[in-house]
Amino acid sequence: MDAAKRQQLEQTTRYEPGEIEARVFAEWMEGGYFHPDATGTPAENFSVAIPPPNVTGALHMGHALNGSMQDALVRMNRMRGKNTLWILGTDHAGIATQAVVEKELRAEGKTRQELGREAFVERVWAWKEEYGSRIVEQYKRLGASCDYERERFTLDAGYVRAVHKVFKQLYDKGYIYRDNYMVNWDPGTRSAISDLEVENREVTDSLFSIDYPVEGTDRVLTVATVRPETMLADTAVAVNPSDERYADLVGSFCVLPLVGRRLPIIADAYVDPEFGTGALKITPGHDPNDFEIGRRHGLEEIVVIGPDGRLNEEAGDFEGMSAAEAQRAVVAALREEGRLRGEEPYTHAVPFSHRSGERIEPLISLQWFCRMDELAEPAIKAVEDDEVRIAPAQWKRVYLDWMGEIRPWCVSRQLWWGHRIPVWYCGECDETIVAEDTPERCPACEGTSLRQEDDVLDTWFSSALWPFATLGWPDDTPELRAFYPTSFLTTAREILFLWVARMVMMGIEFPGDIPFRDVYVHSVIQARDGRRMSKSLGTGIDPLEEIEERGADALRFGLLAMSSTQDVRYSDAKVEQGSDLANKLWNASRLILLNARFSQDQSAANAPQDQVPAAVRRGTIQPRPITPEDRWLLSRLERTIASVTEKLEAFDFAHAVQECYAFVYGDLCDWYLEIVKPRLYEGEEDVSATLLYALERVLALLHPTMPFVTEEIWSFHPARDGHLVTHAFPTADPALIDEVAEAEVAEEIALTRSLRAWRDLVGVPAKAVLPAVIDGMAPSEFVGRLSRFAFDGVGTEPVASVGPVRVLASEELDAEAVSGRLGKRREELTAEIDRAERKLKNEGFVAKAPAAVVEEERGKLERYRSELAELG
RNA sequence: GGGCGCGUAGCUCAGUGGGAGAGCGCUCGCUUCACACGCGAGAGGUCGCUGGUUCGAAACCAGCCGUGCCCACCA
Numbered sequence: 001m002d003a004a005k006r007q008q009l010e011q012t013t014r015y016e017p018g019e020i021e022a023r024v025f026a027e028w029m030e031g032g033y034f035h036p037d038a039t040g041t042p043a044e045n046f047s048v049a050i051p052p053p054n055v056t057g058a059l060h061m062g063h064a065l066n067g068s069m070q071d072a073l074v075r076m077n078r079m080r081g082k083n084t085l086w087i088l089g090t091d092h093a094g095i096a097t098q099a100v101v102e103k104e105l106r107a108e109g110k111t112r113q114e115l116g117r118e119a120f121v122e123r124v125w126a127w128k129e130e131y132g133s134r135i136v137e138q139y140k141r142l143g144a145s146c147d148y149e150r151e152r153f154t155l156d157a158g159y160v161r162a163v164h165k166v167f168k169q170l171y172d173k174g175y176i177y178r179d180n181y182m183v184n185w186d187p188g189t190r191s192a193i194s195d196l197e198v199e200n201r202e203v204t205d206s207l208f209s210i211d212y213p214v215e216g217t218d219r220v221l222t223v224a225t226v227r228p229e230t231m232l233a234d235t236a237v238a239v240n241p242s243d244e245r246y247a248d249l250v251g252s253f254c255v256l257p258l259v260g261r262r263l264p265i266i267a268d269a270y271v272d273p274e275f276g277t278g279a280l281k282i283t284p285g286h287d288p289n290d291f292e293i294g295r296r297h298g299l300e301e302i303v304v305i306g307p308d309g310r311l312n313e314e315a316g317d318f319e320g321m322s323a324a325e326a327q328r329a330v331v332a333a334l335r336e337e338g339r340l341r342g343e344e345p346y347t348h349a350v351p352f353s354h355r356s357g358e359r360i361e362p363l364i365s366l367q368w369f370c371r372m373d374e375l376a377e378p379a380i381k382a383v384e385d386d387e388v389r390i391a392p393a394q395w396k397r398v399y400l401d402w403m404g405e406i407r408p409w410c411v412s413r414q415l416w417w418g419h420r421i422p423v424w425y426c427g428e429c430d431e432t433i434v435a436e437d438t439p440e441r442c443p444a445c446e447g448t449s450l451r452q453e454d455d456v457l458d459t460w461f462s463s464a465l466w467p468f469a470t471l472g473w474p475d476d477t478p479e480l481r482a483f484y485p486t487s488f489l490t491t492a493r494e495i496l497f498l499w500v501a502r503m504v505m506m507g508i509e510f511p512g513d514i515p516f517r518d519v520y521v522h523s524v525i526q527a528r529d530g531r532r533m534s535k536s537l538g539t540g541i542d543p544l545e546e547i548e549e550r551g552a553d554a555l556r557f558g559l560l561a562m563s564s565t566q567d568v569r570y571s572d573a574k575v576e577q578g579s580d581l582a583n584k585l586w587n588a589s590r591l592i593l594l595n596a597r598f599s600q601d602q603s604a605a606n607a608p609q610d611q612v613p614a615a616v617r618r619g620t621i622q623p624r625p626i627t628p629e630d631r632w633l634l635s636r637l638e639r640t641i642a643s644v645t646e647k648l649e650a651f652d653f654a655h656a657v658q659e660c661y662a663f664v665y666g667d668l669c670d671w672y673l674e675i676v677k678p679r680l681y682e683g684e685e686d687v688s689a690t691l692l693y694a695l696e697r698v699l700a701l702l703h704p705t706m707p708f709v710t711e712e713i714w715s716f717h718p719a720r721d722g723h724l725v726t727h728a729f730p731t732a733d734p735a736l737i738d739e740v741a742e743a744e745v746a747e748e749i750a751l752t753r754s755l756r757a758w759r760d761l762v763g764v765p766a767k768a769v770l771p772a773v774i775d776g777m778a779p780s781e782f783v784g785r786l787s788r789f790a791f792d793g794v795g796t797e798p799v800a801s802v803g804p805v806r807v808l809a810s811e812e813l814d815a816e817a818v819s820g821r822l823g824k825r826r827e828e829l830t831a832e833i834d835r836a837e838r839k840l841k842n843e844g845f846v847a848k849a850p851a852a853v854v855e856e857e858r859g860k861l862e863r864y865r866s867e868l869a870e871l872g
Numbered sequence: 873g874g875g876c877g878c879g880u881a882g883c884u885c886a887g888u889g890g891g892a893g894a895g896c897g898c899u900c901g902c903u904u905c906a907c908a909c910g911c912g913a914g915a916g917g918u919c920g921c922u923g924g925u926u927c928g929a930a931a932c933c934a935g936c937c938g939u940g941c942c943c944a945c946c947a
Contacts, residue, residue, distance in 0.1 A: 013907065200944080207947080224947055272946050280947055289945040349944085394876060398942075401875080493942080564886075566877065567940075571884050573896040580909055587907035594906080654886080658894075673906075760913040766902050835891075844927030853890050
């Protein structure tokens with residue numbers, strides 16, 4: 001360490017992340033550590049494809065949590081010498097992005113229709129060029145060690161090729177088809193959306209009962225509906241085939257009020273005879289169930305509500321009204337005709353668009369669909385066989401249940417921004433051409449008047465290709481060979497179906513292998529008050545503000561600490577705990593680095609080689625334990641390394657970081673550093689070596705979760721040889737586990753604590769050193785120093801016992817307080833003895849509990865009794 | 873309607889069969905030469921309720937109460 005660095009370290013008594021993070025990140029980028037060569041095999045390498053954020057997005061807590069988890073694993077594996085790739089990029093996010101640009105246009109008083117498709121799409125690209133990399137920059141603030149040189153976008157040229165190839169192959173296999181079918185129509189975006197983009201909400205509507213006269217009789221069938229306006233499109237009335245009340249009417253006709261259309265009365269098992277009157281009006285054009293029934297019975301499909309949510313020319317007098325207006329008008333007309341039998345409040349689940357928030361209008365339209373059964377089959381097997389492992393375990397079940405009932409996927413969207421469907425229609429011979437590249441002429445008639453399909457693909461169609469399209473598929477690239485399948489995916493559970501399942505299906509179908517080995521479904525971080533974090537509710541907490549305030553390491557630590565398996569409220573205290581830890585590390589390091597005596601012969605070029613590849617620099621300083629406390633520290637450290645590693649590998653990030661915290665605060669700082677301070681100040685080389693060794697390992701162990709502070713401290717370490725990012729991740733060394741030293745020092749620590757507690761309870765002045773003698777053992781020097789007792793026996797009468805220690809009378813001691821404390825201790829012991837005795841008198845316990853447990857209880861009783869006897 | 877969670881200290885959460893834990897907050901004492909974003913010592917829980925299994929239950933089982941999420945085509 002040169003003089004300037006030493007001075008910097010001496011003067012900086014607090015860790016200040018703000019000044020450091022940007023510089024450290026720039027060093028990493030300059031070093032090219034995040035940009036691996038495409039060499040090796042997927043089995044040897046480690047790779048992760050980031051869930052691509054929307055180009056319109058700003059980093060939110062979900063990203064920050066997700067990113068913290070991925071980065072922890074990515075960094076750990078990189079430090080293990082694996083060729084590690086974390087690929088990132090953004091999603092074109094059809095609806096969201098189109099909405100942002102349309103809003104801009106509106107502010108200028110323009111619409112996209114005025115602009116025209118081509119100009120509009122150009123405009124969106126311009127927007128993307130200007131703002132699209134914002135979120136990528138924000139990931140850097142978090143410290144995410146992505147390969148920023150391999151950034152991808154779901155609409156870049158290579159990606160478009162992949163999408164076209166997939167579409168064509170699925171079409172050629174007969175999975176993709178075009179059909180007039182009932183879809184979830186979102187009047188807000190004026191597009192069809194998939195089942196997964198619909199959310200059901202409880203709504204209270206009116207349930208209307210309407211009389212439909214039966215033709216040729218004076219009977220009526222009373223039907224119930226919450227959507228009376230759709231009656232204009234009714235094409236039948238259905239009853240249950242076993243319903244005797246109506247058996248004689250099946251086959252005859254009703255007359256539709258207001259319209260006069262003849263409606264066949266049909267029998268279908270779907271109808272519940274218990275509900276209402278047991279007669280159901282059938283509207284195949286505007287109800288998914290009725291649609292199914294209609295197809296079963298070959299009913300006419302009439303559509304009265306158009307894509308704009310208004311009634312069309314089929315609606316006669318009601319044309320042009322909105323659905324709500326039409327409802328009022330239809331009800332009024334029915335009432336006038338005396339057909340309205342009743343009206344009552346009715347609460348039920350109603351579909352709403354996840355995208356626009358508007359109520360879904362189910363209607364029949366011409367869309368592109370993808371049949372999923374065949375694709376799902378191997379994707380089910382992959383998860384059943386744990387080729388793709390989903391954790392926590394309950395999500396495996398959820399995945400399999402959903403996949404078992406998978407339905408066709410509506411993949412077309414009536415938008416302009418996105419992958420325009422690679423289908424062309426021939427204007428001359430009606431041929432439909434599906435091609436990867438724009439065709440010159442019709443292959444059937446050689447005609448050249450080809451018109452491309454207007455619709456674009458669902459954004460998730462391209463997202464589904466993410467793990468392999470980003471690696472260059474469909475070309476056989478070095479990246480694909482080195483990094484596919486990827487190793488790990490972490491995701492929020494809400495996109496398990498929307499995204500994860502589809503990647504598994506597409507991965508197996510196209511590159512021919514699963515897209516990732518492990519999926520970890522993480523918990524949701526809620527707002528501080530337990531509500532959802534959401535922009536619209538104003539409950540979001542901005543991770544960048546938190547980074548600004550406490551540092552990226554603090555936020556990362558906090559989020560990981562919060563992320564147990566259950567959903568959890570955002571906790572400022574956990575983030576603060578992270579910044580406390582960073583500061584603690586910084587200051588403990590200052591103590592070590594400014595006082596340790598380092599000489600080159602400590603650096604062990606002959607360090608034992610283990611499994612860490614040569615490409616990774618390994619630890620360079622060897623410890624020199626000479627006391628039990630040294631061996632204790634090293635033993636505790638190795639245990640911590642083993643445990644933290646195990647937790648990280650099991651995606652148990654919360655416990656991993658908490659254990660790091662406990663080791664640094666407890667074992668290292670509260671005890672070991674306090675214990676060895678005298679030796680350190682004397683310049684002892686042995687303890688210096690041990691401390692530098694321990695610090696190196698601690699920094700490496702913590703680097704995956706707190707990369708900035710550890711990298712910065714490492715820059716002051718005398719053994720430093722390059723950045724910490726590529727330093728070897730510590731492997732626990734079982735040779736350093738020392739049970740004897742651990743037990744011995746643990747006992748001395750316990751004694752120190754009880755001596756301190758005793759003094760506090762008796763009210764001894766903090767600085768007073770109390771005379772005492774100790775029976776039977778010669779404790780380490782630190783026990784007396786840290787508890788401020790002098791075990792030299794200089795003093796008068798013993799006045800109290802604390803374990804093996806006899807405290808001697810001195811003027812600092814208040815006799816009354818001492819005897820008070822003594823009495824309290826007697827009470828405690830009596831209670832404990834009573835408890836243990838009762839337990840041991842229980843015959844069932846002695847007979848059935850494991851011998852070790854009984855023995856332990858006997859030992860305790862023994863100890864309590866003898867302590868009580870000593871107190872007199 | 874089906875499924876999955878959760879209910880533990882004032883707050884946020886750990887803890888899957890052998891004497892209730894962490895962080896924050898609170899109380900008391902310390903400007904001890906790494907750190908006052910610090911150090912030391914404490915107070916504070918009939919572990920939602922009721923039954924059951926067990927020598928032993930916060931943990932396992934059943935029921936109930938409260939609460940959250942996912943899936944679902946009864947108008």
